[in-house]
Amino acid sequence: MTPATHSLDPARLPEIAAGTDRSGTLNNVLAIAGIVIKEMYRRKDFYVLFVLTALITLLMGSVTFFNQENIVRYLKEICLFLIWAASLVITITTAARQIPAEREQRTLFPLLAKPVTRNQLVIGKFLGCWFASGISLLLFYLFFGAVAGAKEHEWPVLNYFQAAVLHWFMLGIVCALTMLGSVVFDAPSSTNTIMLIVSVGILLVGRHLNKVALKMEEPGQTIVYAIYFVLPHLELFDVRDLIVHNWGLIPWHIWAAGLAYAAVYSAIFLALACLMFRRKAIN
């Protein structure tokens, strides 16, 4: 029961509502996301990876083997591979450190002492990481487009757009999964390692798990099948071949279904992260 004597100053009631209504939630989430983005562009990680990718690509581009015209395909393949590797590293390392670093550096205390809920914190951190990875991805794809365009004298902007957005949504799943991992494992280093192994593992063997299950005995078969159906199939978002070989556009409805698939998985992982973080004692 709330004692009657503990009334809030009526003159300040509009201020008191901050952070609890829908616009307050959005305000808090965006404020937290803004800090994550600011952190990314003030750290050196992104710049190092971008410069490395650019250097390797430009170096490869400057070499001509046997006057082969289709050498540009290999160049595109290498550049896209580097972009995929760099984007995974940027997303996982950024997402893995967010909540553990808040706890370790104790910045969590003044933040949660404000009218911010734990759910808002997790969602804000996720959005910040996802937007930050989106910004870095945009720069990477602009660079890729410039290199490929300079060599091929073609500008398939829509193909690049489809590939980049699918890539970005795939990073959304990775980001949400890493946030969940960071709540479970606490230490950013272990979260980094585990999530890198999990993401690369899904990308490499995810599509083959059903074939592996077919050759297994029970109960292993059921377990591997269950993993196959539960896992987010990140490989579905890997459309590098379409760009490398200049194939046509993905039908837009299939492309949209891919984005919806990513959104559902991201939401599930994020909901689990929120649930687990709410149960954590912060002291």
Added chain:
Amino acid sequence: MSEAILKTDNLRVEYRSREVGQELKCALKGLNLEVRRGEVYGFLGPNGAGKTTTMNVLLGFVNATAGDAWLFGVNVREPIARQRIGYLPEQTCYYKFLTAEEILRFYAKIFRIPKADVERRIDAVLKLVDLDHARKRQIKTYSKGMQQRVGLAQALINDPDLLILDEPTSGLDPVGRMKVREIILRLKNEGKTVFFSSHELGEVETVCDRVAILAQGELKAEGQVSELVRLHQQPNLEQVFLKIIGYHDSSDSLTRSRQAA
């Protein structure tokens, strides 16, 4: 009597140790506190007495096992209870890649302070904590004392009615302590309520209207400093504190036993 801004009712907090077979540890045993509007309230106790746990409950970091706590009449489990408070943690660490100005702008956004007021408010608090000259420098370049003052600035950004300060002068040099004390007194004069824990009993004696002494999770004494000194027949608050927590000076007892011999 003015209204209670902070109230706890039979607050009990129990922790389960991580080790298997360990019993529950009781950090707070039915704590009843009432801090009134405009008061500077000192919250004292030896390490492990339950001061930080009480603050953690008030700030919603830890849920009470039993009992309740209210800030401005709103249960502390509700986030809106924290809208009109400012909190300075014991160890202040802020986003090192931000400048003081950016940190304050971030917290101002969380409090949804109107844009027209934000810059004015940032100017005022940075001047108050004497950091105006370093406002555009990243926190990683600040000294410990400067970081503590950033902490104080962020606690004041929303012009709070209640300030919860966890050992605000810990790790500060004498000038820094003096500055913090001045700020607390200034806030008191502005009619703000200040609830703070400290091990600096001289400082508490100077600025507090009332104090509470906590030991082993229980409230052992509460009242005005002069009242407690008179009641316990001790020369100052430090002696009252030591008597209440049951501290016996070993050198003193050694002298007495020598005299008896």
